[in-house]
Amino acid sequence: MARHDARNWHDCSKMIGLLCLVASILLQHGASGQRVKVEPEVSSYPGQTVNLRCAFTDATGIQLTMVTWIYEPKEGDRINIAVLHPSFQPNYPDSPLKGRVSFTASPPDLTTPSIQIRDVRMTDEGKYICEYATYPSGNEQGITYLVMLAKPQNSASIVTVEVGTKPVVVAKCESVDGRPAAQISWVTTANGNATTASKTGADNTVTVTSEYRMVPTAADNGKDISCVVTHRTQVKPESFPLKLAVQYAPQVTIVGYDNNWYLGRTNVILTCQATGNPVPLSVQWKTMSGEMPDTVLITGKELKVLKVDDSVNTTFVCEVKNRIGIGRDQVTVLVREPSVNPSNAGVVAGAVIGSLLALLLVAALIAVLVTRSRRQQQGYRANGGSDMKTRIFGGGKKASKNGTGGGTGSGGVGGGNNNGPIYVYNESSSHQGLGEKNNHHQPLTMGGRPEVVATTPTAQDILLSNELDDAERRKFDELEEEERYDHFTGGAPILQLRPPHDQDDIIGDYLDDDMESQRDGSVISRTAVYV
Known part of the structure; x- marks a missing residue:
């Protein structure tokens, strides 16, 4: 048991020593x-x-x-x-x-x-x-x-291509002799891809070349494309804006036909619009029938019809050429009959002219009515004004003095009432006698002497006689004695016969049946007897 513990202790001491050695080496190296x-x-x-x-x-x-x-x-x-x-x-x-x-x-x-x-x-x-x-x-x-470091020489260029169906290089961009190698990217809306390649020079500089490839179409012509070069030696990326150059045959469109070419219409124009790369060199107008109408005038891309007639009822063709090919467009003209309905401009003009004429007519009518009214008023006043004086005789003191009032006899007719004859005195001419108001009639004579027609006063004469003021009445009365009968050829009094009816019925029966209106507004009796 003790021997086993001693062995373990020895192994542990060896491990600790190894770890200490490794740590010492690491610390010394650090x-x-x-x-x-x-x-x-x-x-x-x-x-x-x-x-x-x-x-x-x-x-x-x-x-x-x-x-x-x-x-x-x-x-x-x-x-x-x-x-x-x-x-x-x-x-x-x-x-x-x-x-x-x-x-x-x-x-x-x-x-x-x-x-x-x-x-x-x-x-x-x-x-x-x-x-x-x-x-x-x-x-x-x-x-x-x-x-x-080496600052590269950067450049970009466009490759002109024609419309096709396979991808081709349309733009190139280079960063020459740079160190380290430059990075190139493309910015465009065209649908394509870029390929980049690098090449190391003898002095360790690097040239980077990038090409942009795409299938070119006519719609891609003129699109923007930019090459952007980024390098360590540049403060900011360098950009090269370009435009794609895709060549294609002319694309032609004829404009100007409004489907309203009617007989007699003048100066209508068709314009041949064309786009292409390179720019189209020539424009030629033709017709499907082969003959150009006589009323057509061609000036470059414009075809002008001086006057539309039946010969214009054809198909016009415009052909445009460039180095790549030919493009054409055509339009068929249908000549119509003249339109019955006027144009909007004609309607407006007619309405304006009609309104002006209506206004002029109304103004003229008003002027005529006003002038006529004034003349009538002046005529009525003249019958009792400065030129003509009208009096109703047959009643009053003056009437009887001149033998026109009082009873009947050889020297007068009628009594003192308003039914006596009307005498007109004209101040403008002293040679004209009483009763000249009806001088356009042949005077009636009895016994070889001219007589004045005795008439019954009308409502108009009565009203006009009332317009005389007192001064005019006095002046007229003074002249009665001297001038009223000066111009009569005979001194016999005027005899006026009245029907044997009551005085109350004179106006109702006698006047209505016996009086005759004259052109100057006066009336005379049909049954008057002159002596």
Whole structure:
């Protein structure tokens, strides 16, 4: 039992010792890795001078024996390029960098053995190791990666293609002599795919070429496509906007026919619209019948019909040519009879003209009515105004003085009432006698003497006689004695016969049957007797 426990204890001690050894090695390696300080990466362009820094941060208890800079290319063996020993001068072994590499400090120091490389080349890119030989720790190192940069020359171009059924290259984009390799992408609405290839040059530069492939159609012509190049040396991606160039035969369309070509219509135009790549070179108009109507005038892409007639009732064809092929379109014209219904413009014009004529007619009618009304009023006033004076005689003092009032006899007729004769006096002419109102009639004579027709007053005469004011009445009365009968050829009084009826029935029976209206508005008696 005791022997078994001793064996287990021995095994445990061996395991603990092994673990302690591994931990010591790891700690020692970690401490040594942290003590050599370098830059993880340094970038440079060709022709520049680059500095590779290295330092041993804590040399307490450690003896620094020697420092060696080692160059390790991406492909190839490791090469010593610089060696520093405290007892000897710096040494630069044979290498691709000899003559261009040196320690930066003068004299060099083991604690900071940084180096510089002048006129760097693209082939200098790779891993640079700063390695210390120490005692008792052994070798310790730090690694710096030198990255060589080269700004590429970028370009893009369009490849002109024809319409087809197989994928072809329609655009190219290149990034030449860049370091590191550029990245190329495409931006477009066209339906295609890109293929990219890289090629390394003699000085480790890279040329990247990208091609965009698609099945070209006429609809793709002119579409936008852009090549975008991204590179480490550029602040932002470089873009090259392009337009696809797809060649195709002309596509033709005839416009201008509105299906309303009627007989007699003038100046109708058909236009031949065509698109194509390359641009169409010629436009030719034809008819299916082979003969062009005489009323047609052709100017380039326009066909103008001066006047529509039966000869235009045909099919017009337009042909357009370019280097790729021929395109055509046709339109069949159907000549119609003239439309009965006027156009909207005619309706509007007719309505406007009709309205104007109606307004003019109404205005003329109103003017006529107003003028007629004024003339009638002036005529009525003239019968009792300044030119003509109308009086109803047969009653009153003056009437009987002149033998027209009072009883019957050889010197007068009738009594003092309103049924006496009407006498008209015209002031404008003193040579015209009483009763001139009816001078257009042949005067009646009895015994060789002209007589004045005695008439019965109408309601109009009575109303007009009432319009005379007092001054006019007095003036008229003064003239009665002197002028009323001056122009009569005879001095015999006027005899007026009345029917043997009551005075109350005179107007109802006598006037209605005996009076005759004249053109000037007056009336005369049919049964009057003149002596």
